[in-house]
Amino acid sequence: MFNFIKKICVCFSVICFSTYSDSGKVVVNINEGVMKPVNIALNIYDGTQSLKDIVLKVIQKDLEGSFLFRTIPNAAFMQNLKGVDETPSFALWRAIKTQYLMNAEMHLKGESLQVNMVLYDILSQSKISEYSLSGSVKEWRKMAHMMANKVYERIIGEKGYFDTRILYVATQQFPRGVKKYRLAVMDQDGANHKYLTNGNTMVLTPRMSPNGKEFCFFAYREKKVNGRRIPLDACIYRYDFATSRTQLVARFKGMTYAPRYSPDGSYLIFSLSKGGQSSIYRFDLLTKQITRLTKGNCIDTSPCYSPDGKYIVFNSDRGGTQQLYIMNADGTNIRRLSFGKGRYATPVWSPRGDWIAFTRFGREGFFIGVIHPDGTGERMLASGYLVEAPTWSPGGRELMFAHQDYNRKDKIFRVDITGYNKHEVNTPLNAIDPEWSANLGWH
């Protein structure tokens, strides 16, 4: 069932998940116009009753947030399962239209939390997955995400992406045109929101490292003279989560920006602008060696590696207007990718390598779209007054992007690869430049 997503992508407008198959996974039918979520019952037996409700809430939000699941309210349950050893009465669960049942138990011993979980396919009356996890009780939220991952993975046939984080830039408008930019991070579901910078420095475009331990971003170092800000330089920095420390990547003559890591985390690629030219460079984080990849009297920016590290997609005006180009990772064999109406920008390769997401804009407005790396299959997923800067969920099931409305309210939105389920992501302040981390994993 690993080609589940593929099927969805091809037939995005006419999809319905329905019923089940012998293997216990979802079968995709391509003959109805609506996407129908899977009914799942989430049961947790908790001897101490202290964590059950909050853990359930996290799992429920994860699964329902994917729009592929609908959870059955606990009040409807006709059987009270007290632990994973108890076998469900399948008829009682079928009676409330359950397709899948997650039956779990939690044991709290001092600071240690043990979770056991069994997943049933109700219609085929079979146990389809078992999972156990133990850790510190402080990690209860992460454990809940791991449980949701497991459910998602077994039923949808793809890795779950609930144990992930979102980096973004929070913006706040003050009187007299002053705007503050702060780096912020939160869990994929909005929990654990935290500001990483104090807003005195203008910061943009945070990009997560492949292992999720650090990120890089673009910032202006400034001083204040007679009350106004004078820039000293504009370049790329790295932030380490473990130590909360920032370090300069390197300072060059000119401005460096639009950074991204290579898939193995050993290089950064970015734009360097000087003398009216912007070219793409590769910087070795270990040896500090820099290599120029593109040249010419044009603007080359927003570079992004393919997941196998062999190619780089970027944005260039070398042909007259902003379009997407692909080149080999060493800068050779540059070829144009986009030929549609308008301008194309901010290309981002999907984690599976099958799509490149982009911003397209022109007379018809602003769009977030996707295109195959061979130039076929282009389609738009979302539009708005101003949308830009897409970022993929690990696995490529969903995208987030920056969305500005007519009143210049900046928010992050989320949309499914099918173009369905576009919705706003809650952030305390305005938000731009979202960046979705890879799966963080259990320890």
Place this chain on the structure above:
Amino acid sequence: MKIKNKNLVSLVALAFLAACECGPKEDVTTSEEQNIVDNDLSTDAKDFIANAGDRVFYDFDKSNISKESEATLLRQSEWLKAHEKRNVLIEGHCDERGTREYNLALGERRADAAAKFLADHGVSPNRIRTVSYGKDRPIAATGTQQEIHRLNRVAISVIE
């Protein structure tokens, strides 16, 4: 504050080494607000705005200098030649109807075009610094076509 020349990279073929003397200690994320006050500078900065003008405008997605802009830049070059000790900062800006990273590049291109013009008219390049803010430092605007046009600009100011 001049651009640190010692931090420049030495170009060898396509590869050059990074300047790493700056080390890992710099932290922009917790930078403090310091305000340097220089009254003479303030007077000269105001004089520059009044007598030379501090804005040069561009067309959408363009960085070429128009006739109207040329007049402003010529006045600025004359002012700078008469005030040898003063240095200027050229900030490149773009309207908001574009993508962030491309606009950073476009702002740089605009700032560079203005800097080259001043240099061609007798102002030493050492006295000119450029920076681009892309679309992220717009002047208060409500989004009418005219105002969007006014966002495509470079702002030139006396800074030291």
